[in-house]
Amino acid sequence: MEDLHVLIVGAGITGLLLAQALKKASIPHTIFEAEVSATAYRPRQWGLSIHWSYPLLRKILPQELFDRLQEAQCDPYYTNPDVENLNIYNGSTGEQMTVMPEPHHRRFNRARMRAFCAQGIDVQYSKKLASISYPTSDTVRVHFEDSTSATGTLLVGADGTHSRIRRQLLGPEKGAATSASTAEESFVFTNTMVRYPNPEHAKFVRALHPVFYMGLHPEGGLFWVSPQDVPDPQDPSSWTFQLFMNWRGQAPADGTNILPELKAWAPKLVDPWKSAIEWLPDDTFVQAQKIGYWMPIPRDNMGGRVTLAGDAAHPMAPFRGQGLSHCIADVSSLLSQLELFITGSGSLPKPTFAEVITAYDSEVIARAGDEVETSLQTMRFLMTWDKVQQSASFTRSADPNAAALKILAAKT
Numbered sequence: 001m002e003d004l005h006v007l008i009v010g011a012g013i014t015g016l017l018l019a020q021a022l023k024k025a026s027i028p029h030t031i032f033e034a035e036v037s038a039t040a041y042r043p044r045q046w047g048l049s050i051h052w053s054y055p056l057l058r059k060i061l062p063q064e065l066f067d068r069l070q071e072a073q074c075d076p077y078y079t080n081p082d083v084e085n086l087n088i089y090n091g092s093t094g095e096q097m098t099v100m101p102e103p104h105h106r107r108f109n110r111a112r113m114r115a116f117c118a119q120g121i122d123v124q125y126s127k128k129l130a131s132i133s134y135p136t137s138d139t140v141r142v143h144f145e146d147s148t149s150a151t152g153t154l155l156v157g158a159d160g161t162h163s164r165i166r167r168q169l170l171g172p173e174k175g176a177a178t179s180a181s182t183a184e185e186s187f188v189f190t191n192t193m194v195r196y197p198n199p200e201h202a203k204f205v206r207a208l209h210p211v212f213y214m215g216l217h218p219e220g221g222l223f224w225v226s227p228q229d230v231p232d233p234q235d236p237s238s239w240t241f242q243l244f245m246n247w248r249g250q251a252p253a254d255g256t257n258i259l260p261e262l263k264a265w266a267p268k269l270v271d272p273w274k275s276a277i278e279w280l281p282d283d284t285f286v287q288a289q290k291i292g293y294w295m296p297i298p299r300d301n302m303g304g305r306v307t308l309a310g311d312a313a314h315p316m317a318p319f320r321g322q323g324l325s326h327c328i329a330d331v332s333s334l335l336s337q338l339e340l341f342i343t344g345s346g347s348l349p350k351p352t353f354a355e356v357i358t359a360y361d362s363e364v365i366a367r368a369g370d371e372v373e374t375s376l377q378t379m380r381f382l383m384t385w386d387k388v389q390q391s392a393s394f395t396r397s398a399d400p401n402a403a404a405l406k407i408l409a410a411k412t
């Protein structure tokens with residue numbers, strides 16, 4: 001075959017981690033991103049909890065970056081314990097319902113983590129993928145909207161939930177993400193960044209736990225609070241909080257400010273959720289968000305020339321905090337397969353390129369497919385009072401599934 005050259009489309013955290021891993025393994029690659037620059041990142045922000053996947057980052061990142069990961073945390077001044085406990089409460093009484101112990105927990109600020117992972121990576125910006133072609137039997141070409149193109153031996157679509165590459169591979173219907181809120185079972189999802197100008201309010205909202213806490217309400221609500229940015233640990237008025245608050249109901253039209261609907265929950269909740277909502281400044285814009293998922297399915301990888309990674313491969317409802325962990329596992333899994341192709345495995349015959357990419361695809365479909373399903377069910381159960389205890393948050397905590405455990409075992 002032609003000399004191995006990996007084309008990565010999408011410089012979100014997945015694409016950048018893959019570029020870091022390939023750079024570390026000296027595998028030629030180029031990474032392209034639709035946005036115009038490293039700093040022009042989409043406005044929607046949130047925190048990203050990882051736990052079981054943390055040890056995989058040691059294999060992916062250069063040691064120097066791995067050692068500085070704390071810089072990308074929501075609170076870069078916070079020293080993580082070996083196990084972080086996510087406490088889940090009855091938001092209407094304050095009674096603790098369960099605790100999810102999360103070994104290796106880290107909570108990253110999305111924008112800061114992306115900038116962190118971009119260090120030392122030469123991203124080609126303003127390159128929005130338009131289409132894919134296959135000039136020879138072992139090459140793939142990406143065509144951008146600016147009429148330029150690039151050719152390689154493997155294309156990795158790391159282009160997020162609404163991946164154009166996925167839709168080109170599977171067609172517009174089979175490749176499209178599905179909304180987690182449907183006509184039969186509808187939810188209002190909100191994700192708001194807020195600063196409390198009164199430092200005593202900020203301290204109060206954070207007092208229950210320094211990293212995160214969740215309240216469930218018998219009427220079908222899920223109320224999550226976590227610090228998103230802590231520029232100055234001594235000045236609580238500088239802290240930004242993420243309020244990820246969701247409930248059963250009909251989402252209003254796009255662009256509607258549903259601050260009144262969120263504030264209507266406050267009297268039904270106990271503190272600190274009650275005050276966290278009541279103290280939202282009047283000019284806060286609370287918007288209903290869309291959450292999509294896609295169940296990974298087998299597909300033609302064009303003889304090993306095209307694959308997917310990260311949210312492009314398995315967008316999932318973020319109610320188990322597993323999305324980024326599976327992005328990281330994808331990078332680790334793909335790297336292992338590429339290394340197997342390059343060096344072989346002892347006395348066994350060297351696999352072909354098509355075989356290693358097919359093995360990667362199968363691994364991702366089994367591992368992440370299970371999690372897409374579990375995360376969706378967890379979302380529904382956590383907002384159905386008589387099923388709360390059956391949700392994976394209560395029965396499985398944040399533990400990886402059996403397929404993810406294999407990836408973890410293979411890293412050593």
Ligand SMILES: Cc1cc2nc3c(=O)[nH]c(=O)nc-3n(C[C@H](O)[C@H](O)[C@H](O)COP(=O)(O)OP(=O)(O)OC[C@H]3O[C@@H](n4cnc5c(N)ncnc54)[C@H](O)[C@@H]3O)c2cc1C
Pocket residue numbers: 009010011012013014015032033034035046047048049050127128129130158159160161163164191244309310311312318320321322323324325326327
């Ligand atoms: C509210 C919320 C909370 C979450 N919380 C957690 C959590 O606690 N823990 C966790 O593990 N996960 C969480 N997730 C999921 C997590 O954010 C994702 O799994 C992860 O960020 C996906 O990264 P990605 O790089 O695959 O995709 P993205 O971040 O979407 O990056 C895709 C990139 O591709 C680019 N792109 C798109 N189309 C093109 C194109 N045609 N050409 C070129 N470039 C293109 C985009 O501009 C973007 O830069 C959460 C998600 C949400 C919505």
